Amino acid sequence: MNRADMVRYQTLYRNELFDSVIPFWLNHSLDCENGGYYSCLDRNGTVFDTDKYAWMQGREIWMFSKLCSIYGKKQNWLDAAALGVDFMRTHGRSENGDYYFALDKEGNPLTAPYNIFTDCFMCVAFAEYFRASGDKQAGEEAVEIYRRIQERKDNPKGVWTKGIASTRNLNGMAFPMIQMMMARELRGLIPQETLLPIIHRNLDVFFSLHVDRNRKRVFERVLPDGGRLLSVMEGRLLNSGHALEILWFVMDLADSVLQDQKMVEDCADIMLWCVESGWDKEHGGLFYYQDYYGYPTDKIESDMKLWWVHNEAVLAMLLATKLTGSTLHEVWFRRLNDYSFDHFADRAFGEWFGYLDRQGKPAFGLKGGKWKGFYHLPRMLMTCEGWLRDMMEQTSINT
């Protein structure tokens, strides 16, 4: 990438983060009366549902804390993070310590703690809040939640398990992925000799089970022996956004923790399978879900275009460009960047639309919901902005 473009993109991402996305959430999502965050925000920021979804609480705490870690402490970011921390400390946990999935606006529990990912997001939230605020209790809480997740991990849904594993034991890609994410985020709180084997074990799961080099696809759900179950929809499910999220994460680990350039190059190749097979050649944008054989999936919203899929794809392509210098990836980065800013970004009210129809038109105006919070988009803008700065520095050194 030429230096002028680096500067242009870096300015774009930084401005989008600071002038559009952060103000939107600071202005509309904080519940200063009850604590915690509203995440259901309509186009102009109106709260259209007052429930507090625990994934969204954990992710917003993490994001405000991360902003302090990256850009330096700002009181309003730290206060925003503390608002979520206090709310979740007071209301978030069930009797046995696991986190409820949802609470009402006052903090009364709405949905049982059936979902271990809630605990994963709360774990990294406390870890980052500890770094940002110096609140030692938060660090201890992160470690405690982490230990509890490791205890629960072989039976994550507990009594709420509906699938009968003795008939079919398909393993999803989400848990290995979040294990690697947590291992990354808990550096300094959990000994490296505990974390490194977890990273290696889950890298192995990813590369040996989910990455299919013959078919050139990353499968969401695989048999424990690495076999495919292609007779049913769930065994054929592809989600290019999810695969790309894992791939940039693994690529970053390979580069910064493992110093393994071969793994970096390998990730870059696999990323190309995902964008090439996931791209909608008729209307542009990446599909949400696809079936390996091209049949319908069991998700009727499959051909919609989702903000987070594109956020993760942009991250993947920029990191590959940065670490390999590949022009193929740079072309994809530009294409994904252009599609995203043309279709998702809302110039009138700030932030990005979450859900477009296949043609690229917003299906609703929402900026936040049960599943869209202050997370994928600001993380993408912040991370890409940082990488672009690195690239600019690298260029200055080289010239």
Added chain:
Amino acid sequence: MNRADMVRYQTLYRNELFDSVIPFWLNHSLDCENGGYYSCLDRNGTVFDTDKYAWMQGREIWMFSKLCSIYGKKQNWLDAAALGVDFMRTHGRSENGDYYFALDKEGNPLTAPYNIFTDCFMCVAFAEYFRASGDKQAGEEAVEIYRRIQERKDNPKGVWTKGIASTRNLNGMAFPMIQMMMARELRGLIPQETLLPIIHRNLDVFFSLHVDRNRKRVFERVLPDGGRLLSVMEGRLLNSGHALEILWFVMDLADSVLQDQKMVEDCADIMLWCVESGWDKEHGGLFYYQDYYGYPTDKIESDMKLWWVHNEAVLAMLLATKLTGSTLHEVWFRRLNDYSFDHFADRAFGEWFGYLDRQGKPAFGLKGGKWKGFYHLPRMLMTCEGWLRDMMEQTSINT
């Protein structure tokens, strides 16, 4: 409706049922090797997923049996029904007698019996199979399942319950509705003095809790005291197809069981709220889900157009036309009929597409899936065809 149109519609519906829909399922869904039915059928009938979803098994047994009851016994229909009955007898039930939600093609259980609606569909399946085949055991099974459902009804999800009722106890419309449906289908197997109070109790739930005469809407989920919870998406959810399904069912009960013409007229009025607020004025067709305030719902597929929504709406409008003579309803019947045959019916391969995008284009080619089986469409065609015959006879008598 003029007689020429009655004849035209009756011919259309009968031909669609006998020439397009029944052959499609007889040709493609029967698993003669393992028993039971495949329901995941692509545009041309190709099986794209071999799992056996228990709702779809129960509904297909019911439908093939009902065809025998209505049109006279045909061996291939009865054999098709028996194929499902045998499969579900052998494999369908868990140790405690509740039905699994899904099985693999050989009948091994895939999903725990967390869903009481499976049992409801199996109950009416056995009842109708008993009528069609004379198999007394099937009648006894229907009664036994029915009793078990009544035992489970206050805690239908059992250990799989995730919602915390002490915080929020929203009551859905589906269970009262299926209670009325079962009470209707079990006539002759369960004493009328047991069934009539159940019908009355659930009619009361529907009219006093879900029907909101001030707001002119039918709410899916309401507080037990009849209050609304309008601060959150789940309390504002509208589903015009579901409301219309219940309304034609209640209207039919009011006419044939209760002889209550006032209730018939009331249902007809409420039906108009549903079609008028549910109709997409820009692209035509009925939305799947809507929010009472017009905000996004938590279902990102809300603005898609679904076959079953339109099937139930056609039924509702035709029955209202038949029982009240209202020209307003007749106009809606014609509009819904035209939209449905223009957009859902597949002239090339038979049967109907299940899922259209908002603009009315098939989002995929599927004719059957995890949630679309041999049920709503043939039931609509069969029932409407019968009503149109009644209307023709009535016209002959009157002239």
